[in-house]
Amino acid sequence: MSFTRSDKDKLLAQTRRRCCICYKFCGVKIEVHHIIQEADGGENSLDNAIPVCFECHAEINHYNPRHPKGNKFTPEELKLHKKQWFEICKDTPEVLVNAPRNIDIGSLEGMILELKFNLDAVNRVAGSDWQNFYGCPLENSQYRRAVKEGSLLLLPDEIISSIHGAYTFIGRVNTLTNSFANTRPEGNAHEEATNRLLNGARGSIPYIQIALDSLNNFLKED
Ligand SMILES: [Zn+2]
The missing domain is CATH 1.20.120 (Four Helix Bundle (Hemerythrin (Met), subunit A))
Known part of the structure; x- marks a missing residue:
């Protein structure tokens, strides 16, 4: 199972196809990630979805506890990132007009x-x-x-x-x-x-x- 196409459409439009963590413009190179994994009981709902770039997705998902450098992303933190980016997109969309759109493949x-x-x-x-x-x-x-x-x-x-x-x-x-x-x-x-x-x-x-x-x-x- 995954998110519905219409939920994804809504989310990708709301976030301007930018990563909710690093704010990079992604174009088609964007993932819609489960904040709480399905295996851990996470739903395929808008609430549980966060658009991220490939590099941030790799960092979130596959933090390797055998090489415990840095700090792991938690679901709570991901929700805060999503909320912050939603607020910027909604309240100050003018910052997006001049923001760079360079796509780096990673x-x-x-x-x-x-x-x-x-x-x-x-x-x-x-x-x-x-x-x-x-x-x-x-x-x-x-x-x-x-x-x-x-x-x-x-x-x-x-x-x-x-x-x-x-x-x-x-x-x-x-x-x-x-x-x-x-x-x-x-x-x-x-x-x-x-x-x-x-x-x-x-x-x-x-x-x-x-x-x-x-x-x-x-x-x-x-
Ligand atoms: Zn990113």
Whole structure:
């Protein structure tokens, strides 16, 4: 079960599609979060719903008690954030007219797109027309950003581990691509480097897929 479409419409219009915690304009990249989780008896009602951006959603939902840094969001605090933002939207809508609307995708969402690109790239290299696709370096800038911004720390240990598995392989495929590119295009050494690259690309596919699935699953609305 989830919130009804008309409740969501109402809420997203009232909050101007901005996150109730950080006030960022989200456009379509907004989640409607259960203040009290359904598993804990929370209802699918307007009262129990709060629109938040992906990054705040990750912080609220998946505070990891095994890494107890900072302070966890409580349902009571979320209700206060929602109330404050509702008051600003209602009483002083003029502040919204000039407020920036830059949409930042956030590093966890960025990592999903990056993993999708890498998966597509290794699938092409592992395919029959690999000659058309080898040599393109795999990307890791969103992973680095997630580490730098601390969003990786928000994730449960098993998801961090699957992401590490994927990026370890991604680094390895880049190394194999470099050695392939540095061998003369003939002879045994070239053949060996080719096989290593193709096997490395094939071997990375399940690892990248697992990381992508686990991150997608983690970020889905609840
Ligand atoms: Zn936010």
